[in-house]
Amino acid sequence: MSEGTPPLLIGRWTDASLTDALLEPTRRRPRVLTVLLGVTGLGTLMLFAAIGWTFLAGIGTWGNNIPVGWGFAIINFVWWIGIGHAGTFISAVLLLFEQPWRNSLNRLAEAMTLFAVVQAGLFPVLHLGRPWFAYWLVPYPSTMEVWPQFMSVLTWDAGAVTTYLIVSVLFWYLGLLPDLASARDAATTRFRRRAYGLFALGWRGSVRHWRHQRRAQLLLAGLATPLVLSVHSIVSMDFATAKLSGWHSTIFPPYFVAGAIFSGFAMVLTLVVPLRRLFHWERFITARHLDLVAKMTLAMGLLVAYSYAAELFVAWYSGVPAERHLFFDTRPLGPYGWLYWAQMTCNVAAPQLLWFRAVRRRPWALFVLSIVFNIGMWLERFVLIVTSQHRDFLPSSWDLYVPSLIDGALFFGSLSFFAFLMLLFLRVVPPVAIAETKEILHERGTDA
Amino acid sequence: MRSGLLARFAGPDALAAALTALRDEGYARLDAYTPCPDEAVDAALGGPPSPLARFVLAGGLSGAGLAYLVLWWTQAVDYPLNIGGRPAHAPLAYVPLVFEGAVLCASLTAFVGFLLLCGLPRLWHPLFEVSLFERASIDGWLLAVDDRDPRFDDEQTTARLQALGAEAVVEVAP
Numbered sequence: 001m002s003e004g005t006p007p008l009l010i011g012r013w014t015d016a017s018l019t020d021a022l023l024e025p026t027r028r029r030p031r032v033l034t035v036l037l038g039v040t041g042l043g044t045l046m047l048f049a050a051i052g053w054t055f056l057a058g059i060g061t062w063g064n065n066i067p068v069g070w071g072f073a074i075i076n077f078v079w080w081i082g083i084g085h086a087g088t089f090i091s092a093v094l095l096l097f098e099q100p101w102r103n104s105l106n107r108l109a110e111a112m113t114l115f116a117v118v119q120a121g122l123f124p125v126l127h128l129g130r131p132w133f134a135y136w137l138v139p140y141p142s143t144m145e146v147w148p149q150f151m152s153v154l155t156w157d158a159g160a161v162t163t164y165l166i167v168s169v170l171f172w173y174l175g176l177l178p179d180l181a182s183a184r185d186a187a188t189t190r191f192r193r194r195a196y197g198l199f200a201l202g203w204r205g206s207v208r209h210w211r212h213q214r215r216a217q218l219l220l221a222g223l224a225t226p227l228v229l230s231v232h233s234i235v236s237m238d239f240a241t242a243k244l245s246g247w248h249s250t251i252f253p254p255y256f257v258a259g260a261i262f263s264g265f266a267m268v269l270t271l272v273v274p275l276r277r278l279f280h281w282e283r284f285i286t287a288r289h290l291d292l293v294a295k296m297t298l299a300m301g302l303l304v305a306y307s308y309a310a311e312l313f314v315a316w317y318s319g320v321p322a323e324r325h326l327f328f329d330t331r332p333l334g335p336y337g338w339l340y341w342a343q344m345t346c347n348v349a350a351p352q353l354l355w356f357r358a359v360r361r362r363p364w365a366l367f368v369l370s371i372v373f374n375i376g377m378w379l380e381r382f383v384l385i386v387t388s389q390h391r392d393f394l395p396s397s398w399d400l401y402v403p404s405l406i407d408g409a410l411f412f413g414s415l416s417f418f419a420f421l422m423l424l425f426l427r428v429v430p431p432v433a434i435a436e437t438k439e440i441l442h443e444r445g446t447d448a
Numbered sequence: 449m450r451s452g453l454l455a456r457f458a459g460p461d462a463l464a465a466a467l468t469a470l471r472d473e474g475y476a477r478l479d480a481y482t483p484c485p486d487e488a489v490d491a492a493l494g495g496p497p498s499p500l501a502r503f504v505l506a507g508g509l510s511g512a513g514l515a516y517l518v519l520w521w522t523q524a525v526d527y528p529l530n531i532g533g534r535p536a537h538a539p540l541a542y543v544p545l546v547f548e549g550a551v552l553c554a555s556l557t558a559f560v561g562f563l564l565l566c567g568l569p570r571l572w573h574p575l576f577e578v579s580l581f582e583r584a585s586i587d588g589w590l591l592a593v594d595d596r597d598p599r600f601d602d603e604q605t606t607a608r609l610q611a612l613g614a615e616a617v618v619e620v621a622p
Contacts, residue, residue: 015483015587139522147522149529151541159548166552170559181585182483201569205585207493209566210485215498216562220555223508227551234544438484442460 008101009440010283018441019182022434025279025426026183037423043416050409051126059129061406068389068401073127075381076411080120081161081235082377086264087113088168088228092221101292103436104284109268110172115421117165119414153237160234167227171220174213177203178435232256245326246388251310258303263377265297269370271422273363284432287361294360297373301351308348322393330391331383335400340383346376449479450574451622452595453605454581455614456588460486463589466612467492477594481584503561504554511553515546580618
């Protein structure tokens, strides 16, 4: 390590003190988190009320219309599934590249992925109109004697998102087993010992166990890496296979993946910066971790900017009047033009601040920027989805899209539900991987 | 290990040294318990690498095959739809779902295979009755000698473990 590079683990630690410090969040519950749990719990109730109303009254309660058939639901779906990419990226891709800095971030990022994918999954199911028939997407021998149409990208979507959720859960739980065993062994009450013991499945930490566990982790990482690239590629094909200006584009799969990882890293920063302050994690999630996450965010932000440029170039170079009209008139100058410029400010201009070390070393600057990026990425999906539909090839069918109250309740409800699940996770699961941080301790010593 | 002796060492280096010494002396049924994976301890214990990769390959290939079979049967054989004259058996359009099927089955194989190879879930084990084992996952660097080992002798092995620097040696009863 070169001189002046900040360490990945600060302080003098023993295995025992490290375990104790990392289990702290499951024992000590800061009041602010309890209050937040209550608030987000109310928000979650609002989400379920909105879902209930959608079940009863149908999706006519949403702002969707003709020509804008895909509104908030699809925007939220793409946004959430995008956020769900960073967890697997941090856990799997950085594991394959043997980046030790992933070790103290992976657990939190994986939990974030799981909970984001849960939110994402809600929206397309609700958007079906009759969500109780969602199981029709699964090929099962039914009395109707027909099968799902697997030539349709929408069925690929269902397969990709479900696979991603299952693989993410397995990967997360596999890494969690040894830490649940630590929580079991360090438990102070009989109930905690039993509860953690049950979920630890009897993990004993034998060298042979570790050998199989590490091999399984490596294999799952190898499987999850192409998977994480496939999920948003398939989501992007929902758009790319449609013959609509602004959607029908071959750059979509890589463009969507870059945007997804960009927003995911931003969400990691949004969560990590306040939590590290609250639980005094500065010694395991050090300035170096934040610096590296910020650099990854910048790299992904540049890829996003490149994709925007490529989209504009292809629209111009194609010579197709409808494409040119969309990219050079409707989007920048149309009724949603202000959202387009806000998107460009958030996703193209703001990330350039991360070139400066002074910004990357200030956690609260990163926190504010990460929220700006997340807003920007949500706006990107809004612009992409709504502007392409609201002025299509036939000017007589042009119309505006205005979300309804139920749309708002579903979106903010899903934000609450996500935060609610994250807060519950913090209360029961060691949020920083214990065994992996110990590995850093033994490989690099203290002040590694 | 079901019964035998359990010894605690100060850290990974002492544990690895003791494992190497005992193996050189001909002990064959050794095991070690560590709070985190450690390369030196792993190398000192020896033994075959995990065979998981082969299972996962088989799982992945079966997943891909199964997905292809479902797609081909449902789309081309049982209920073919004529959409603008496009072929019902369209391998290129099957790629994404065949890939997802492969990854899903391979991942499930990796997880279930890991559990089977480790003999988990197993909520009770004789080791959990030993007080020395209570900190195994926290800071216990433990060495276990099975009493079925041909070189096992209660007193001599205990003495040997202590000579190798064990901080504590206890008996594990089945």
